[in-house]
Amino acid sequence: MNNNYFSLFSICFLMLGCNSHQKPAESYFPENFDDVSQIKYAQYIIQGKILYNANCSNCHQHSGQGFRNLYPALIMSTTLTNDIGSAACLIKYGTKKSKKASNLNILMPAQTELSNLEIAEILTYIGNSWGNQKGFISVNNVAKYLVDCTPH
């Protein structure tokens, strides 16, 4: 029994160890968080990076610099800084297709399969990397943002 606890403890310890090891160098870590918030924040950032690299980096690139004028850079993004709510909508529902928008636009695809938690993790990662300093974006924040999205 004791032994079981010990292995469980070791696993947790190892996971934490790994996590702190992977702390992305490009990301901002606020210092005024208490320990619990620190850990939660770090987990969001780490998970967000994995999700970003899997779902977004083909267009926006691994270091957020975008590609030519086709895919915008997320470095110092004004959308992320000033209107993170619309960024949440964009991630979930893609570029809003207005009826009269010509065929000329390059669209960001919808990723409706992403959960609120995943979007929160992604936003926490990109909102605090490459010079962005948006702080922690929680699942609850995302849930609120998504209510305000105009469906399309």
Next chain:
Amino acid sequence: MKGYILIGCLFFFIGACKEIKPNFELPILGRTKIINIEVNGVLTKDTISHRIADFTFVNQDGAIVTNSSFKNKIYVADFFFINCPSICPEMSKQMYRIYEKFLENEHVSLLSHTIDPEYDTVAALANYARLLGVNSEKWQFVTGDKEQIYNIGETSYMVVANEDKNAPGGFIHSGAFLLIDKERQVRGVYDGTVTSQVDLLIKDINKLLMSYEQ
């Protein structure tokens, strides 16, 4: 036992060495066809290699593009569509590397076919090329009759290109880059989403260019 393993390894290495031929010529890909021809009044058989079929498309400037647009040029071809969510952004990035590498070389061209001609009109392709910042002398984006595009993709370039409701973005297609020589023959197939494959393609372009200089 150890001895066997050693001998096995030795064979393996020798085998591996044989694979590496530093100056081998690029293969001519595709099935060769046997045709009947008349030589000095006698009917004999000859083989012809697989060649890119005749095509007529329209590029981002609204200009007609045919095989003769690539006369005396080698070119890299691929199939994409503007709002492809998955592999095309990476393909564009890799193709752009080739563009930059051979920008000054008039013997090298790039040809991207849209497989979504309904959406990717001439104006949309022009906009795409503008955002990418490339010129139509070097890199042509073509649209045209959908059947002709799918058909040439499958039978000439030997890649998959088709509509598929279940695929991301509604189309199924391969991320292949094809290297075509001045004789309209396919000389190499590369994965346009993999940097190392495109490195190899760049090397092969140089190799193919050299073969015309000799």
